[in-house]
Structure formats: C-alpha cells, structure tokens
Amino acid sequence: MIKKEEKQPEGKLAGQVMEENTQIFRHSAGMANKFKSHMDFHFTRVLSKEAYGGVATGECFEAASHVVDGDFNSYTQAWLTTAKRVEAIAWDCLEKGHKVSAREAFMRAMTYWGCVGMYTGDKDPLTKESTIRTRLLFKEAGKLSDPIIEPVDIPYENGRVMKGYFIRGGAPGEKRPTLIGMGGGENYLEEVYHQCGAGAVRRGYNSLIIEVPGQKAAIWENPDLYWRWDAEVPIGYAVDYALTRPEVDPDRIVLIGHSVGGYYVTRAACFEKRIAAIISSPVIWDMQSGMLAVLGFDPTKPYPRDMESQIDPGNTTAKFILEGDFRARCGHANTTIAEWMDYLGTHSVLGLEDKITCPVLNMVGAGEYGPEKLVEERHHFAMLKNPLNRFNLTTAAEGGEQHCTENNLFLKNQLEMDWLDELFGFNK
Numbered sequence: 001m002i003k004k005e006e007k008q009p010e011g012k013l014a015g016q017v018m019e020e021n022t023q024i025f026r027h028s029a030g031m032a033n034k035f036k037s038h039m040d041f042h043f044t045r046v047l048s049k050e051a052y053g054g055v056a057t058g059e060c061f062e063a064a065s066h067v068v069d070g071d072f073n074s075y076t077q078a079w080l081t082t083a084k085r086v087e088a089i090a091w092d093c094l095e096k097g098h099k100v101s102a103r104e105a106f107m108r109a110m111t112y113w114g115c116v117g118m119y120t121g122d123k124d125p126l127t128k129e130s131t132i133r134t135r136l137l138f139k140e141a142g143k144l145s146d147p148i149i150e151p152v153d154i155p156y157e158n159g160r161v162m163k164g165y166f167i168r169g170g171a172p173g174e175k176r177p178t179l180i181g182m183g184g185g186e187n188y189l190e191e192v193y194h195q196c197g198a199g200a201v202r203r204g205y206n207s208l209i210i211e212v213p214g215q216k217a218a219i220w221e222n223p224d225l226y227w228r229w230d231a232e233v234p235i236g237y238a239v240d241y242a243l244t245r246p247e248v249d250p251d252r253i254v255l256i257g258h259s260v261g262g263y264y265v266t267r268a269a270c271f272e273k274r275i276a277a278i279i280s281s282p283v284i285w286d287m288q289s290g291m292l293a294v295l296g297f298d299p300t301k302p303y304p305r306d307m308e309s310q311i312d313p314g315n316t317t318a319k320f321i322l323e324g325d326f327r328a329r330c331g332h333a334n335t336t337i338a339e340w341m342d343y344l345g346t347h348s349v350l351g352l353e354d355k356i357t358c359p360v361l362n363m364v365g366a367g368e369y370g371p372e373k374l375v376e377e378r379h380h381f382a383m384l385k386n387p388l389n390r391f392n393l394t395t396a397a398e399g400g401e402q403h404c405t406e407n408n409l410f411l412k413n414q415l416e417m418d419w420l421d422e423l424f425g426f427n428k
Contacts, residue, residue: 184259
C-alpha cells in the first residue's frame with residue numbers, strides 16, 4: 001500500500017523551505033526553448049506526445065521553422081501544412097493496406113490538426129475544421145489500435161451527450177480499475193489519450209477519456225452549453241456511464257484532470273463519493289484567482305472594473321486567453337473581463353476542503369509557481385486530511401517542470417500510475 005508523504009520537519013520555517021526551493025525555478029531545461037512567447041509552452045507539449053506516437057520530432061521542428069514567434073497566424077498556417085501532408089500519408093497507407101503505417105500517420109496528423117486550432121478564435125472556420133479533423137483521424141487510428149479505442153456517447157442532461165473514448169485494460173468483461181481522464185481549457189478530447197489514456201492502458205487500467213460541455217469540440221456540437229464550475233454534475237454523468245461497463249470495477253474508479261481539469265476533479269471530489277481517488281494536475285482551488293494571475297493581476301487584491309486597459313500587450317498568454325475561444329466557451333464572449341471574473345468566482349473549492357476525503361495526488365510542475373506560491377500551495381494542500389495524499393513536485397532537472405508535467409509524459413505517467421498501483425495493490 002502507498003505510504004503517507006513525509007512531512008516537513010518541525011521548526012523548519014516557510015522562508016527556509018522557500019530558499020531551498022529557489023534553485024528549481026532558475027531554468028527551463030525541460031522546455032523546447034524554441035520560442036520566447038507562450039508558443040514555447042504549447043510547442044513543448046506537442047513534442048512530448050512522441051512518447052505515445054502522437055508526433056514525429058522532425059515534423060514538429062520543420063513546422064516550427066515556419067513560425068514567427070508570437071504571431072498566431074503563422075503558427076496556424078505552419079501546422080496546417082504539416083497536418084494536411086501527414087494526413088495524406090495516412091489515407092494513402094490505409095488504401096494500400098499498410099495498417100501499422102496508417103495508424104501511426106493518423107495519430108500524428110490528429111495531433112497536428114489540433115495544433116492548427118490552438119491559436120484560432122471561436123469564429124475562425126479553421127477552429128471548427130481542426131476539431132472535426134482531429135476527431136475523424138483519431139477514430140481512424142482507434143480502429144487500427146489494439147485494444148481498439150472505442151468512441152462512446154455519455155448521456156448528459158436533456159437528451160444531450162458528452163463525447164468520450166473507452167479503452168479496455170484487459171479482456172472483454174474483465175473488471176479492472178478505471179481512470180477517467182479529462183483535459184483543460186484548450187485541450188481537445190483526443191489529446192487526453194496521450195496525456196494519460198495510453199499510459200493507463202499499458203498498465204492494465206481501463207481508460208475513459210471524456211470531454212465536458214464547453215471544451216474544444218463540445219461547443220460545436222452543443223453551442224449553448226458552456227463551461228460550468230459545479231463540476232460534480234458533468235463528472236457525475238461520466239461516473240454513471242463508467243458504471244454501466246462490465247469492465248469497470250466500481251470500487252476502483254479514479255479521476256484525473258489536467259489544468260482546468262485539475263479544478264474539475266478537485267471540485268467533483270467534494271461531492272462525488274463513488275470515486276476512489278483523484279489525480280489533479282495540478283490542484284486548482286478556484287478558477288478566478290488563477291485566471292487573474294494569468295492575465296497579470298494580483299489575485300489577492302480587488303480587480304478593477306476596467307481591466308481591458310490594464311492588460312500588458314506583451315503578455316502573449318493573456319492574448320491567447322482573451323483572443324482565443326476559452327472565454328467565449330464560458331459564455332462570456334461579449335462581456336467585460338471584470339464580468340467574466342465575477343462569473344468565475346461563482347463556484348470554488350475554497351471552504352470545501354474538508355469534503356475531499358478520498359486520496360489525492362497533486363501533480364505540480366516547478367515552472368507553474370514561484371517559490372512563495374509553492375509554499376502557499378503546500379500549506380493549502382495540507383488542509384486535506386487523507387493520510388495517503390501526496391504532493392508531487394517535478395523539476396527542470398527531471399525534465400518535468402512544465403504545467404501538468406506535460407513535457408515529460410513518461411515521468412508524468414510513471415508517477416501517477418505507480419501511485420495508483422500502490423494505492424490499490426494492483427499489479428498488471
């Protein structure tokens with residue numbers, strides 16, 4: 001069984017801890033360091049998908065050679081060329097009966113089409129095309145996979161469905177622990193396969209990857225359904241569906257969420273008691289403060305009503321958030337930023353910490369926080385009382401300092417899945 005995380009020695013001051021941790025924030029060894037803007041974050045995420053056959057390094061750097069740093073349109077066009085070229089290879093291989101080559105090319109083309117829509121706005125036709133092509137190509141790869149990647153419809157409210165994929169970890173009908181995984185604000189459903197799905201199945205776990213209302217492709221199928229912050233509701237429907245599968249052990253259902261998904265699974269754990277554990281990458285206690293920080297405002301101070309005039313034009317991350325589709329998918333395309341912040345503050349995990357009783361693994365990349373914020377996060381996480389909780393910090397020295405540890409998927413999955421193996425006493 002998993003052991004309780006070692007506590008900080010008595011008498012050790014927060015300032016001492018902060019000083020000891022300062023070294024881990026001084027470089028970004030695990031990043032691509034190809035761009036100086038927000039693009040380097042995304043480009044590194046893309047490169048990491050080679051771990052499970054999602055990209056080819058040479059294709060990625062060839063695409064990047066046509067990108068002007070900080071120019072979103074050049075990023076879109078560079079990946080569009082690559083996506084079309086690799087997709088053509090996939091169809092040609094399939095037609096000629098080269099199934100392994102076809103599957104590999106479909107997987108890579110799927111990722112590249114996802115890159116096409118990374119910086120496009122909600123009204124750009126390429127945004128819809130990128131999500132449609134991503135889904136189509138992943139389904140083609142799934143048909144050629146072993147085990148197959150099964151598209152599923154998860155019943156939701158008022159006759160609607162949430163899209164997902166189910167991958168068996170064992171023989172048909174054999175009950176296994178199940179990992180329900182979701183992405184974040186800019187994730188498309190299919191890339192969650194690379195984040196956690198493939199790694200789980202390799203270890204004998206079932207994998208159910210899901211897309212909740214408001215996410216990438218979901219908004220095109222249900223344009224009136226936005227992100228909702230009472231996450232226990234959509235997550236509850238996903239658990240309902242999982243329990244209909246004969247392969248799912250009802251006592252070993254785990255949630256994993258990345259980025260905004262870290263808020264989702266943490267909030268869901270407060271109310272959804274059918275889950276055995278959660279992995280938050282990382283834990284997000286409330287959406288409002290995190291978004292304020294991304295936009296360049298101090299979350300500890302009241303935000304102004306005229307936030308538009310105070311956004312740094314050189315903040316490409318803020319530009320990505322405000323000009324992209326995340327804000328619109330919250331239902332706030334036509335409101336002020338302050339009104340959007342008001343909305344993000346309507347739901348939270350703050351004050352609900354005592355309701356989280358299942359084991360929690362908090363996956364934190366050292367590049368996500370400065371030293372002071374890291375100390376604060378450790379103290380807040382200590383409010384959760386399950387003795388099997390673990391606060392995991394991955395560093396640049398490990399090549400895993402990125403948000404969601406996505407620059408090192410092998411390390412990420414090893415830490416997450418080994419924790420679960422020990423928690424459940426599970427051995428494939």
